[in-house]
Amino acid sequence: xxxxxxxxxxxxxxxxxxxxxxxxxxxxxxxxxxxxxxxxxxxxxxxxxxxxxxxxxxxxxxxxxxxxxxxxxxxxxxxxxxxxxxxxxxxxxxxxxxxxxxxxx
Amino acid sequence: xxxxxxxxxxxxxxxxxxxxxxxxxxxxxxxxxxxxxxxxxxxxxxxxxxxxxxxxxxxxxxxxxxxxxxxxxxxxxxxxxxxxxxxxxxxxxxxxxxxxxxxxxxxxxxxxxxxxxxxxxxxxxxxxxxxxxxxxxxxxxxxxxxxxxxxxxxxxxxxxxxxxxxxxxxxxxxxxxxxxxxxxxxxxxxxxxxxxxxxxx
Numbered sequence: 001x002x003x004x005x006x007x008x009x010x011x012x013x014x015x016x017x018x019x020x021x022x023x024x025x026x027x028x029x030x031x032x033x034x035x036x037x038x039x040x041x042x043x044x045x046x047x048x049x050x051x052x053x054x055x056x057x058x059x060x061x062x063x064x065x066x067x068x069x070x071x072x073x074x075x076x077x078x079x080x081x082x083x084x085x086x087x088x089x090x091x092x093x094x095x096x097x098x099x100x101x102x103x104x105x
Numbered sequence: 106x107x108x109x110x111x112x113x114x115x116x117x118x119x120x121x122x123x124x125x126x127x128x129x130x131x132x133x134x135x136x137x138x139x140x141x142x143x144x145x146x147x148x149x150x151x152x153x154x155x156x157x158x159x160x161x162x163x164x165x166x167x168x169x170x171x172x173x174x175x176x177x178x179x180x181x182x183x184x185x186x187x188x189x190x191x192x193x194x195x196x197x198x199x200x201x202x203x204x205x206x207x208x209x210x211x212x213x214x215x216x217x218x219x220x221x222x223x224x225x226x227x228x229x230x231x232x233x234x235x236x237x238x239x240x241x242x243x244x245x246x247x248x249x250x251x252x253x254x255x256x257x258x259x260x261x262x263x264x265x266x267x268x269x270x271x272x273x274x275x276x277x278x279x280x281x282x283x284x285x286x287x288x289x290x291x292x293x294x295x296x297x298x299x300x301x302x303x304x305x306x
Contacts, residue, residue: 028128028131029129029132030131030135045146046133046136046138046145047147047148047149048145050125050129051149054160070127070131072127
């Protein structure tokens, strides 16, 4: 299991969006898609969503909950929260460095 | 569940469907898939077939990255073989052989493409045979008869093709057998043999 999302290839960004969506609350697939669209302006396709969900689940970053009316909610694990925090901190640092350079020009 | 949703779910491997089928179907019923979604689902199904361990409870290993890379290279090589073989066939007749004789550059380019496709064919055999054997062993171990049946498709297709060609040459148009393989008459015979005019002779 690993918290590094960068080796997930084309599922790297969708995985980050999913972790961020689940940081707020446990959600099922459709709710995640809606939430991600509102939060990031990105419309994930169903195939991409479940490709990323399967990878995150195998890595222990999210966990499935019992099915409710044919829909299965997922929630963030402690490892998932840690991986999300690490990734967001890295992005924050990157954004800050970029902005500093822009201001210097 | 609509027929379209059922068909899209059918693209995924059985193990994946056993794990995700119900919730995925519920999602697709809640948000009916657009054309772009259908393409995304088809790509997701291809990914699930390339990474069966994702739905089998196995941990995602670093080995998956080279596995995907090897499969990508294999497909690239296979594509090059098809392109190279096609190029070789379409330039056998017509003005191209003369052009290659008289001018060095097209001749060398042609030779490079043909040599490249032969090397690619050898690479596909070297890389593909172990993959095929592994898939065969796994299908045998799991008694997946449908997959074993799929392995019979290429030899059966080859046998049908050979039998059809022999039927055309020996029964429908026996004159073609006495002509050169690449003569225009032979190709005309093969291309027209299904037309009513052919059967009339």
